[in-house]
Amino acid sequence: MPTSDARFQRLLDDNQGRLERLAxxxxxxxxxxxxLQEIHVQLWLxxxxxDGRAQLSxxxxxxxxxxxxxxxxxxxxxxxxxxPDDLGDSGATHDSMDVLREFLASLGSIDRAxxxxxxxxxxxxxxxxxxxxxxxxxxxxxTRLKQQFSQRYLEP
Amino acid sequence: xxxxxxxxxxxxxxxxxxxxxxAQDALRRAQRLQRLIFWRDGAESAAALVLLPFVxxxxxxxxxxxxxxxxxxxxxxxxxxxxxxxxxxxxxxLLPRNDPGLPLLxxxxxxxxxxxxxxxxxxxxxxWYIAPCALGITGLNxxxxxPTRGVLIYLAMxxxxxxxxxxxxKQKAKSIFRRRIADIDATCRELxxxxxxxxxxxxxxxxxxxx
Numbered sequence: 001m002p003t004s005d006a007r008f009q010r011l012l013d014d015n016q017g018r019l020e021r022l023a024x025x026x027x028x029x030x031x032x033x034x035x036l037q038e039i040h041v042q043l044w045l046x047x048x049x050x051d052g053r054a055q056l057s058x059x060x061x062x063x064x065x066x067x068x069x070x071x072x073x074x075x076x077x078x079x080x081x082x083x084p085d086d087l088g089d090s091g092a093t094h095d096s097m098d099v100l101r102e103f104l105a106s107l108g109s110i111d112r113a114x115x116x117x118x119x120x121x122x123x124x125x126x127x128x129x130x131x132x133x134x135x136x137x138x139x140x141x142x143t144r145l146k147q148q149f150s151q152r153y154l155e156p
Numbered sequence: 157x158x159x160x161x162x163x164x165x166x167x168x169x170x171x172x173x174x175x176x177x178x179a180q181d182a183l184r185r186a187q188r189l190q191r192l193i194f195w196r197d198g199a200e201s202a203a204a205l206v207l208l209p210f211v212x213x214x215x216x217x218x219x220x221x222x223x224x225x226x227x228x229x230x231x232x233x234x235x236x237x238x239x240x241x242x243x244x245x246x247x248x249x250l251l252p253r254n255d256p257g258l259p260l261l262x263x264x265x266x267x268x269x270x271x272x273x274x275x276x277x278x279x280x281x282x283x284w285y286i287a288p289c290a291l292g293i294t295g296l297n298x299x300x301x302x303p304t305r306g307v308l309i310y311l312a313m314x315x316x317x318x319x320x321x322x323x324x325x326k327q328k329a330k331s332i333f334r335r336r337i338a339d340i341d342a343t344c345r346e347l348x349x350x351x352x353x354x355x356x357x358x359x360x361x362x363x364x365x366x367x
Binding site for chain 2: 005006008009012013016017020021037040041042043044045046049050059062063065066067069070073074076077096097100108109110113118119120121129130131132133134137140141146149150
């Protein structure tokens, strides 16, 4: 396997969990694997343009998120619908995860991305870098989203 | 159940194991995509090359026969044969592949520009793609045979076809590209609104705080 292929395979290995969880949140159960493959292709095509200004993991997430948002838009407009996202069997093993997925599915692309990145334990700086927003804007929105979730699901 | 617990559970969610050939598969798909783009780009140039000798022969015959209208029409066709591949090449060159490694807002702006350019190309296709060819062929026939009934019918049919294609393309551009552009605009507005949202929570909590 050539070096670049080995490097790419390592990059996929290191980020597989995050990429799969992202793909599952931006595509239907029937086509999340298509989205994941599309993300892999975009990562391969863009790897040479990675300039090292951001952390590699942040850059990977940015490529994946941009690809996922475009994919979701195409699919939604093709199906001609404003229909809510189909949760399907998204591999949930816990009830709380189902609740979380339900909440994520009710959000728009940007809010969903914010919450997903927080769930992946990315810092506010990294989230701001991925979305091209200021740290303050990320902090404000994140607090509101968590409050919203808490009011809806965590409080009795 | 706290947010921290949810975070931990989320990261423990089972994922499909990656196969050893995933990188190779992605590479193969990327190469297939690049080949597809290459052939799509080359098709216009290949078609122009095939037609080029015929148009040159028509031009030569028109010059020999001193038929001004036929000469002008052959020159129009010749120009069209170069113009179509060139304009497609230029459109692609002006809009290089969008880089998904850009921050989201910048990426969306680039995507919007690409959609707009594609929508415009499609909306005007009847006039830069079909009309010059139809006009050139009509002019050649008019120059060679005069205003025969057949030539006039052909001209009328081409005019109707151009108008029809323009309408259909406009509809298609509206239903595909313009809708996507509206959706991109909505996402950009969402991002801009987030950036402008006042901090009325007065929070200095760190990223991993509980809600």
